[in-house]
Amino acid sequence: MQIICPWCGERSYEEFRYGGDATVVRPTASEAADDDAWHEYIFVRDNPYGPHEEWWYHAYGCHQWFRVRRDTVTYEILSTVPANHRSGDRQA
Amino acid sequence: MVQNTYSLFNLAYNAIHRHRHWSTAWRKPEPASAYDVVIIGGGGHGLATAYYLAKNHGITNVAVLEKGWLGGGNTGRNTTIVRSNYYLAANARFYELSMQLWETLSQDLNFNVMYSPRGVLNLAHTPGQLGAFASRGNAMRLNGVDAELLDREQVAQRVPQLDISDQARFPIWGGLLQPRGGIARHDAVAWGYARAADALGVDIIENCEVTSMQRENGRVTAVETTRGRIQANRVGVVVAGHAGTVAGMADLRLPLESHILQAMVTEPVKPVLNTVVTSGAAHCYVNQSDKGELVMGGDLDGYNAYARRGSPAVVQDVVSSALSLFPDFSRLRLMRTWGGTVDMSMDGSPIISKTPVDNLYLNVGWCYGGFKATPGSGWVFAHTIANDEPHPLNAAFRLDRFREGRALDENGAGPVPAAH
Ligand SMILES: Cc1cc2nc3c(=O)[nH]c(=O)nc-3n(C[C@H](O)[C@H](O)[C@H](O)COP(=O)(O)OP(=O)(O)OC[C@H]3O[C@@H](n4cnc5c(N)ncnc54)[C@H](O)[C@@H]3O)c2cc1C
Ligand SMILES: [Zn+2]
Numbered sequence: 001m002q003i004i005c006p007w008c009g010e011r012s013y014e015e016f017r018y019g020g021d022a023t024v025v026r027p028t029a030s031e032a033a034d035d036d037a038w039h040e041y042i043f044v045r046d047n048p049y050g051p052h053e054e055w056w057y058h059a060y061g062c063h064q065w066f067r068v069r070r071d072t073v074t075y076e077i078l079s080t081v082p083a084n085h086r087s088g089d090r091q092a
Numbered sequence: 093m094v095q096n097t098y099s100l101f102n103l104a105y106n107a108i109h110r111h112r113h114w115s116t117a118w119r120k121p122e123p124a125s126a127y128d129v130v131i132i133g134g135g136g137h138g139l140a141t142a143y144y145l146a147k148n149h150g151i152t153n154v155a156v157l158e159k160g161w162l163g164g165g166n167t168g169r170n171t172t173i174v175r176s177n178y179y180l181a182a183n184a185r186f187y188e189l190s191m192q193l194w195e196t197l198s199q200d201l202n203f204n205v206m207y208s209p210r211g212v213l214n215l216a217h218t219p220g221q222l223g224a225f226a227s228r229g230n231a232m233r234l235n236g237v238d239a240e241l242l243d244r245e246q247v248a249q250r251v252p253q254l255d256i257s258d259q260a261r262f263p264i265w266g267g268l269l270q271p272r273g274g275i276a277r278h279d280a281v282a283w284g285y286a287r288a289a290d291a292l293g294v295d296i297i298e299n300c301e302v303t304s305m306q307r308e309n310g311r312v313t314a315v316e317t318t319r320g321r322i323q324a325n326r327v328g329v330v331v332a333g334h335a336g337t338v339a340g341m342a343d344l345r346l347p348l349e350s351h352i353l354q355a356m357v358t359e360p361v362k363p364v365l366n367t368v369v370t371s372g373a374a375h376c377y378v379n380q381s382d383k384g385e386l387v388m389g390g391d392l393d394g395y396n397a398y399a400r401r402g403s404p405a406v407v408q409d410v411v412s413s414a415l416s417l418f419p420d421f422s423r424l425r426l427m428r429t430w431g432g433t434v435d436m437s438m439d440g441s442p443i444i445s446k447t448p449v450d451n452l453y454l455n456v457g458w459c460y461g462g463f464k465a466t467p468g469s470g471w472v473f474a475h476t477i478a479n480d481e482p483h484p485l486n487a488a489f490r491l492d493r494f495r496e497g498r499a500l501d502e503n504g505a506g507p508v509p510a511a512h
Contacts, residue, residue: 001395001403014405018395018510021349035495042507043347043438043494047336049398072350072396 004080007062019055021045022067051078095291098202117283118290123297126323127155129477130315131330132302132338134158136167136278137455137462138330139285139296140470141477143201146292148471149478154294156286157317159301163282166332167463169400169432171355171389173368173379174464175212175273176237179228180502182488183441184235189485190468191237191272197467203284205276206382212273212368213242213251215417217262221373225268232270240269251367253418261416262374274368275379281466305341311450312342326451326477333398333433335456342449346456347438347494349509352397353389353460354406356429358421360384369417376413386421388414392436392460394510402431434460439493440512441500444473444486453477454491459512 001013023046027037052072057065067085069078096102096115106114129145131138134156145151158164174194176187193200194207216222222241229239243266248256256264286296297319305327306314314323331338333350360383370377376390390410393402407429415422437443437457442465444455455473462469468485475483482490493499505511 012405013395013403020508020510021396039495044345045336045347045349046345047349047396049334049337049350052396054396070395073398075397075399 001075002077003056003068004077005056005058005061005064006066006080006082007064008058011058011061015058015060017057017059019057019065022053022055049073055083095287098204117287118296121295121297123155123157123300123317123319123322124295125321127295127325128153129326129328130154130322130324131156131328132315133165133330133332134162134282134286134296134298135165135330135332136163136281136285136466137332137458137469137473138328139282139289140466141328141330141455141473142294142296142470143285143289143292144470144474145478146289146294148474151478152293154289155322156289156294156296157300157302157315157322158296158298159318161298162286162296163279166432166434166458167282167466168279169355169430170278170463171377171379171387172275172278172381172463173212173273173377174207174276175270175368176464177212177214177228177232177239177268177270177273178502179231180500181231181235182500183502184232184237186468186472186485186489187465188235188237189471190465193467193471194276195272197284201284201288203280203287205280205284207276208274208382209272210274210366210368211250212270212370213247214268215247215254215262215369215371215373216265216267217371217373219265222266225266229268238270238272240271242267242269251365251369253365253420254369255417255419262371275381277382278463281463285470302338302341305452307342307449312452326453328453328455328473328477330455330473332435332456332458332462335435335454339454339456342447342452344447344449346443346491348443348457349396349436350398350433351395351436351510352393352400352402352431353434354393354402354410354429354431355387355389356407356410357381357385357387357427358424359427361386361424371413371417374413374417376410376417378414378418385427386424392434392510393431398433400431400433434458436509436512438507438509439499439501440503440505442469442489443491444469444476444489445482445491446476446480447491
């Protein structure tokens with residue numbers, strides 16, 4: 001599998017570290033006492049069959065975290081953007 | 093149609109008659125319009141569940157719906173290691189039920205599952221690891237599971253092919269052996285359960301994919317399939333890597349991710365290795381199949397995946413680790429590699445449970461290690477479905493344990509599925 005780093009371009013997946021589902025959001029301060037919110041955040045995942053929004057880290061490259069939209073069935077990279085962007089903002 | 097028993101007499105009789113009179117191992121019925129229990133997924137766990145529903149609970153109006161062919165999922169893709177060498181009491185007791193069932197399974201099913209208690213040896217590569225193994229061995233023995241701590245010489249004696257020299261990439265300090273652990277023939281487990289369940293009246297329906305579920309008043313009432321709609325009083329979901337997709341049909345989101353795990357075999361050779369050898373530090377495990385192939389596996393590829401194909405880099409990693417332990421195997425050629433989609437739970441332990449939807453039950457989250465649990469999993473899941481409450485041995489594997497703060501994290505790896 002090849003991962004497309006927004007800075008370095010298409011590289012072998014061996015250069016990267018996987019960071020999991022990028023759609024989970026840490027509970028805000030006002031939700032901090034809510035067990036359901038923490039349960040969702042820590043444990044529950046959509047685990048989609050198809051496009052998946054995920055974090056990757058270019059460990060043997062530019063040392064940047066970034067967001068990738070990748071198909072979990074075909075492994076096609078649908079988009080890849082810097083960490084502070086949302087998928088669809090810019091195509092690499 | 094009456095099924096033949098497999099016996100010496102029948103073997104002789106059929107040999108004389110050129111094997112023309114064997115009955116088929118299971119029927120191929122058309123799906124009925126309704127069943128007491130519908131099991132989704134015809135892997136080892138689903139088939140074992142159906143068998144024990146019929147055998148232990150007298151519930152025979154049961155269908156197993158399989159989208160492909162029996163055992164075509166992880167059951168037919170795994171490296172066949174069976175063991176119960178767990179540290180946490182809930183795990184040890186649960187997996188030990190399966191060990192006990194393995195010991196007489198061939199007789200019980202009248203089908204040779206080729207259970208071979210050749211011993212499972214975990215290698216320790218540091219004094220610290222050996223200490224941790226001593227602790228796990230003690231925990232196992234307190235739970236009534238067999239365990240022996242071996243020093244380096246005992247390891248060398250038992251597995252002379254290992255490089256135990258000081259120059260080894262992973263020096264060997266000893267190991268933890270479970271003598272009753274070993275391997276079993278994976279396909280035979282699926283076929284044996286299918287045949288035995290069929291003989292008790294269970295309908296096994298292949299090429300039948302469940303595409304949606306119907307609910308009324310918070311309870312599941314029917315499944316829609318590629319072969320029509322089937323009503324069900326109770327539905328068990330036993331689909332391994334597809335757990336999220338199928339549970340999603342009832343709007344359940346699960347504490348798991350689907351990942352890919354690969355395995356590989358060499359060309360077959362004469363018997364050279366009579367113990368299952370694993371190394372957590374080298375990230376690989378090796379055993380020799382009854383056909384003579386060396387079977388190897390290692391870590392997950394490490395990202396969400398449903399494709400059942402992984403990266404050659406992982407194959408190379410596993411093979412080079414195995415060769416660092418067994419340099420003699422370097423001249424063997426690799427014959428096949430393959431992958432399976434495994435249902436990695438957030439604590440590495442399975443989920444065998446009731447759900448927020450009435451009459452809908454889950455048997456998922458088997459990670460890379462559910463083959464060994466096939467008999468016990470079917471046993472307790474059948475109990476859970478028949479009685480609408482868990483068996484004492486799966487009471488800890490509830491779906492809501494994560495929310496309740498009762499995760500069963502055997503490896504202490506945290507809620508990172510790919511880390512278990
Ligand atoms: C490479 C590899 C090595 C492994 N090594 C070991 C090992 O050494 N020891 C060990 O204990 N475990 C091992 N495992 C894990 C073990 O294989 C699994 O945990 C176990 O086989 C799961 O059995 P199952 O019956 O739950 O799933 P499966 O055998 O995968 O069966 C699930 C079935 O559900 C079907 N299905 C899915 N969706 C639908 C649908 N919508 N409708 C109808 N049917 C559907 C699938 O087609 C499949 O046949 C390994 C796994 C892999 C991939
Ligand atoms: Zn980069």
